[in-house]
Amino acid sequence: MLGTGSWGTTFAKILADGGADVYMWARRPEAAAAIDREHRNAEYLPGVTLPANLHATSDLKAAITGAAVVFIAVPSQALRDNLTAIKPLLGRDTIVVSLMKGVEKQTGLRMSQVIEQCLEIEPERVAVASGPNLAMEIAKEQPTAAVVSSISLETAQEVALLARNRYFRTFVNTDVIGTEFGGVLKNLIAVAIGIVDGVGYGENTKASIITRGLVEMTDFAVAQGAQAETLSGLAGLGDLIATCQSPLSRNNTAGKLLGQGYSLAAVVKQMQQTAEGLASVAPVLEIAAASGVEMPIVQQVKRVIEGTMDPRDIAPHLTTASDEPQSEHGLGETGEITPLGGGSVKPGSGLWRRLFGSR
Ligand SMILES: NC(=O)c1ccc[n+]([C@@H]2O[C@H](COP(=O)([O-])OP(=O)(O)OC[C@H]3O[C@@H](n4cnc5c(N)ncnc54)[C@H](O)[C@@H]3O)[C@@H](O)[C@H]2O)c1
Numbered sequence: 636m637l638g639t640g641s642w643g644t645t646f647a648k649i650l651a652d653g654g655a656d657v658y659m660w661a662r663r664p665e666a667a668a669a670i671d672r673e674h675r676n677a678e679y680l681p682g683v684t685l686p687a688n689l690h691a692t693s694d695l696k697a698a699i700t701g702a703a704v705v706f707i708a709v710p711s712q713a714l715r716d717n718l719t720a721i722k723p724l725l726g727r728d729t730i731v732v733s734l735m736k737g738v739e740k741q742t743g744l745r746m747s748q749v750i751e752q753c754l755e756i757e758p759e760r761v762a763v764a765s766g767p768n769l770a771m772e773i774a775k776e777q778p779t780a781a782v783v784s785s786i787s788l789e790t791a792q793e794v795a796l797l798a799r800n801r802y803f804r805t806f807v808n809t810d811v812i813g814t815e816f817g818g819v820l821k822n823l824i825a826v827a828i829g830i831v832d833g834v835g836y837g838e839n840t841k842a843s844i845i846t847r848g849l850v851e852m853t854d855f856a857v858a859q860g861a862q863a864e865t866l867s868g869l870a871g872l873g874d875l876i877a878t879c880q881s882p883l884s885r886n887n888t889a890g891k892l893l894g895q896g897y898s899l900a901a902v903v904k905q906m907q908q909t910a911e912g913l914a915s916v917a918p919v920l921e922i923a924a925a926s927g928v929e930m931p932i933v934q935q936v937k938r939v940i941e942g943t944m945d946p947r948d949i950a951p952h953l954t955t956a957s958d959e960p961q962s963e964h965g966l967g968e969t970g971e972i973t974p975l976g977g978g979s980v981k982p983g984s985g986l987w988r989r990l991f992g993s994r
């Protein structure tokens with residue numbers, strides 16, 4: 636396990652409690668010693684006792700050599716540098732699993748893509764894990780589900796079997812794009828929820844943003860090649876719910892500070908841990924623009940982050956730039972609205988006017 640922050644340590648505990656012998660690599664020798672000898676990571680998981688079959692070292696070679704599976708939980712923007720360091724140490728068949736929920740700012744690549752590119756390994760040897768997984772709850776052994784995804788079902792199953800114990804159940808899928816983007820995009824919606832929370836808006840506003848946010852997430856991910864149902868699963872809706880409603884979420888917390896009027900610089904200074912959403916906004920919007928996907932909520936998050944929108948203005952702008960009444964379920968290629976239950980309503984028709992008035 637590379638990364639001894641809150642998720643790396645918690646996921647290492649999941650694996651160790653599932654019966655695996657786990658070796659963590661910590662950058663600081665004192666952090667490695669505390670985990671290895673005292674079975675504690677007080678900085679990130681105060682009050683949690685780590686299992687005896689979870690070891691830690693600051694020697695990267697010792698941590699990686701002989702590993703059947705390498706899990707990575709460092710901040711997304713630090714991934715590439717870490718991969719360069721582990722590349723010469725990796726076994727020929729080692730599986731590499733991303734636990735991260737970000738995209739690389741410079742390239743817009745997903746974490747699994749950075750891993751494949753930088754390590755020059757086959758995509759079948761790469762997996763990602765995602766889901767509604769707030770670290771501290773799992774560290775306290777609260778029952779939780781997750782999903783492991785790889786284009787190789789065999790790889791996904793192998794990893795899922797390792798990441799399974801009495802309090803953690805792991806499902807599998809082969810939709811890596813949907814699984815990764817679910818994790819990336821729910822962070823952005825959680826920042827929006829934090830913002831309106833910070834402003835003082837209530838549950839209607841938040842439910843509206845969560846629901847419309849899921850539409851944005853799905854539209855975006857499907858345009859990149861994901862399956863829509865993945866976004867309704869653990870890595871999409873599941874994680875969206877957990878992250879948007881929990882004060883444990885760093886993205887939600889960062890949003891709340893922005894909503895209370897703090898600048899981005901002040902928020903970053905206050906955050907002790909990684910809030911991936913802040914770095915993902917720009918690359919996600921670039922990809923959205925290139926693929927013609929509208930992301931009105933994420934656009935507004937960007938404007939609040941850069942200080943060009945008052946956080947109090949975020950809620951009334953939940954629709955697209957157009958003034959036209961918009962179908963909840965999107966417009967088909969013909970521009971016709973598709974209501975629930977099939978059929979369609981032609982813009983300007985009698986039924987259209989009855990439903991939406993003269994506009
Ligand atoms: N915390 C959670 O609940 C949770 C759950 C699921 C996924 N994740 C994802 O896991 C990833 C890591 O998040 P986290 O919560 O563990 O973050 P964290 O801030 O708690 O820990 C990050 C860790 O990475 C280390 N680190 C920082 N810069 C580094 C660098 N340049 N090289 C190597 N290590 C470096 C830090 O020392 C720390 O050990 C993120 O992508 C996050 O979205 C987090």
Ligand SMILES: O=P(O)(O)OC[C@H](O)CO
Pocket residue numbers: 736766767768769770822825874877878883884885886887909910911
């Ligand atoms: O604390 P956050 O906002 O990074 O969210 C943590 C996990 O991704 C929740 O599944």
